[in-house]
Amino acid sequence: MKRTDGSLARDWPAGYHRIPFWLYSDPEVYEREQQRIFAGPSWSYVSLSAEIPRPGDFKRSIIGDKPVVVTRDKDGGINVVANRCAHRGVQFCRRDFGNTAEFMCPYHQWTYDLKGNLRGVPFRRGLKQQGGMPEDFKLEEHSLQRLQATERHGVIFASFNPQVPSLEDYLGSSMLFYFDRVFDGRELRVLGYMRQRIRSNWKLMFENIKDPYHASLLHVFLVTFGLFRADQPSAVKMDETGRHAVLVSRRGEQKASEGTSEMKSFRANFKLNDPKLLTPVKEFPGDATVVMQTLWPNLIVQQQSNTLAMRQLVTRGPDTFDLLWTFFGYGDDSEEMTQLRLRQANLMGPSGLVSIDDSEMMELSQHGIGQYPDATAVIELGGRDARDEDHMVTETPVRGFYKYYREVMGL
Amino acid sequence: MSIDPRDLRYERYEVEELYYEYVECLDDEELERWPEFFVEDCLYKIIPRENFERNLPIALMRCESKGMLKDRVTTVRETSVYAPRSLRHLLSNIRIKGNDNGQLRVQANYAVLETLPDEETRVFNAGKYVDLVVREDGKLRFKEKLCVFDSLLVPGSLIYPI
Numbered sequence: 001m002k003r004t005d006g007s008l009a010r011d012w013p014a015g016y017h018r019i020p021f022w023l024y025s026d027p028e029v030y031e032r033e034q035q036r037i038f039a040g041p042s043w044s045y046v047s048l049s050a051e052i053p054r055p056g057d058f059k060r061s062i063i064g065d066k067p068v069v070v071t072r073d074k075d076g077g078i079n080v081v082a083n084r085c086a087h088r089g090v091q092f093c094r095r096d097f098g099n100t101a102e103f104m105c106p107y108h109q110w111t112y113d114l115k116g117n118l119r120g121v122p123f124r125r126g127l128k129q130q131g132g133m134p135e136d137f138k139l140e141e142h143s144l145q146r147l148q149a150t151e152r153h154g155v156i157f158a159s160f161n162p163q164v165p166s167l168e169d170y171l172g173s174s175m176l177f178y179f180d181r182v183f184d185g186r187e188l189r190v191l192g193y194m195r196q197r198i199r200s201n202w203k204l205m206f207e208n209i210k211d212p213y214h215a216s217l218l219h220v221f222l223v224t225f226g227l228f229r230a231d232q233p234s235a236v237k238m239d240e241t242g243r244h245a246v247l248v249s250r251r252g253e254q255k256a257s258e259g260t261s262e263m264k265s266f267r268a269n270f271k272l273n274d275p276k277l278l279t280p281v282k283e284f285p286g287d288a289t290v291v292m293q294t295l296w297p298n299l300i301v302q303q304q305s306n307t308l309a310m311r312q313l314v315t316r317g318p319d320t321f322d323l324l325w326t327f328f329g330y331g332d333d334s335e336e337m338t339q340l341r342l343r344q345a346n347l348m349g350p351s352g353l354v355s356i357d358d359s360e361m362m363e364l365s366q367h368g369i370g371q372y373p374d375a376t377a378v379i380e381l382g383g384r385d386a387r388d389e390d391h392m393v394t395e396t397p398v399r400g401f402y403k404y405y406r407e408v409m410g411l
Numbered sequence: 412m413s414i415d416p417r418d419l420r421y422e423r424y425e426v427e428e429l430y431y432e433y434v435e436c437l438d439d440e441e442l443e444r445w446p447e448f449f450v451e452d453c454l455y456k457i458i459p460r461e462n463f464e465r466n467l468p469i470a471l472m473r474c475e476s477k478g479m480l481k482d483r484v485t486t487v488r489e490t491s492v493y494a495p496r497s498l499r500h501l502l503s504n505i506r507i508k509g510n511d512n513g514q515l516r517v518q519a520n521y522a523v524l525e526t527l528p529d530e531e532t533r534v535f536n537a538g539k540y541v542d543l544v545v546r547e548d549g550k551l552r553f554k555e556k557l558c559v560f561d562s563l564l565v566p567g568s569l570i571y572p573i
Contacts, residue, residue, distance in 0.1 A: 361492065
């Protein structure tokens with residue numbers, strides 16, 4: 001519903017420690033998110049460079065709910081174009097990956113080069129002096145829609161909006177530091193894909209990875225084996241706007257502490273039959289063993305022990321999103337390190353010993369939230385403001401996210 | 412080498428029994444029995460066809476020993492938090508593709524139906540088993556079991572083994 005001045009006719013209490021539930025189910029909110037967030041001046045993750053290494057390589061990707069194609073042209077440059085023929089709108093690219101000299105729309109065979117330039121139109125001059133395109137029809141006026149594209153250390157981002165700042169300014173120095181920690185310029189090696197459709201609003205995924213509170217309570221696996229727990233040295237940090245964040249922590253041991261008495265999921269006696277699953281090795285500089293980075297508006301960079309993954313969010317309406325997991329390692333990984341990454345992937349994905357809890361909880365959340373649009377969430381752990389903290393007994397990054405969200409959405 | 416068709420028929424009967432018993436165990440949610448269908452030194456993976464065909468090694472579940480199978484069962488039973496559900500496996504086209512020194516290469520198609528609270532039954536996962544079957548203590552068991560599934564996109568979470 002809109003007011004006569006065009007604003008959404010819904011109320012949101014002042015501040016960002018109360019989140020109204022209509023944000024998670026209202027189609028008008030979803031539409032505005034597509035326009036202002038996913039088509040706004042933001043950098044959306046679309047691909048790793050290692051997925052399209054050779055000239056002519058392409059990959060289908062999605063920003064918000066809009067299909068795009070990421071290509072590497074014959075000069076080695078990265079291009080991101082809308083997956084929509086300039087003629088009649090056909091989604092011309094249906095293969096997830098491939099290598100080609102040109103794209104041809106199957107409907108009327110308009111052909112484009114890998115930069116998105118229209119190269120040919122059948123019957124342009126007509127047939128037997130009949131029909132054809134008007135004399136003033138110009139190929140160069142009918143290219144594929146080109147997006148802004150940028151790459152940093154093997155990670156490709158794109159934007160529908162030409163006003164987007166440089167990626168470095170967009171991330172800010174604090175977030176750039178953590179980004180470069182995983183993406184240090186080494187060649188990346190893709191280990192494979194997982195994908196799941198979660199029937200909840202996309203924002204619940206970001207809230208989940210911006211909320212270290214739940215991890216110490218919900219996830220028996222993390223808590224018991226000390227992979228991520230509130231009594232360990234930890235930090236939560238954000239960029240200046242609050243839109244990006246990291247949760248940083250250091251692995252502890254499977255032993256009781258002052259904190260574990262409040263964690264019902266701590267199991268002092270739980271032993272694995274095959275401990276190979278949890279024998280991580282240190283590979284990054286510094287003390288942190290887990291860094292979960294959330295980058296506005298569609299990316300989670302996962303580094304938990306030796307399992308690394310991009311989690312790309314694809315919105316599918318107000319009450320559904322897809323989570324696209326791309327697991328990777330480095331080109332110079334030893335065979336042993338690759339085995340560790342593959343083994344520890346058991347923690348993550350649609351069957352993850354940890355992440356199952358999250359995908360299930362997001363769907364349960366939507367079941368509760370969706371039918372009660374006028375109720376609100378209480379986000380007060382650690383205060384009512386949004387600032388960096390050197391502990392994880394806080395929901396401050398969730399407040400940071402909604403502080404920025406409110407500004408962008410004009411709500 | 413000559414092949415005695417009577418032996419093949421009996422082998423086929425034994426293999427089919429193994430598969431029917433295996434899916435029955437999962438449908439009846441007798442998860443504690445599930446690792447017993449495998450030899451100690453085994454490999455179990457659930458892997459999307461996209462990864463399998465492109466030789467990308469990531470799997471949704473990856474158990475490299477009977478111990479890891481048991482750990483999976485423990486987490487499903489005791490540590491994971493999820494909505495209750497029931498699953499039903501449909502099997503077809505069980506084929507013995509070859510015999511490498513007593514290791515049978517077996518493939519079969521499967522479909523798993525899932526029923527969640529407040530929901531209609533849906534097709535949850537479909538694919539093929541690509542397996543190595545061996546005889547241990549007179550009983551056929553899986554040395555290797557790959558569940559290669561067709562749609563990369565998993566509806567919700569894949570909690571129980573397939």
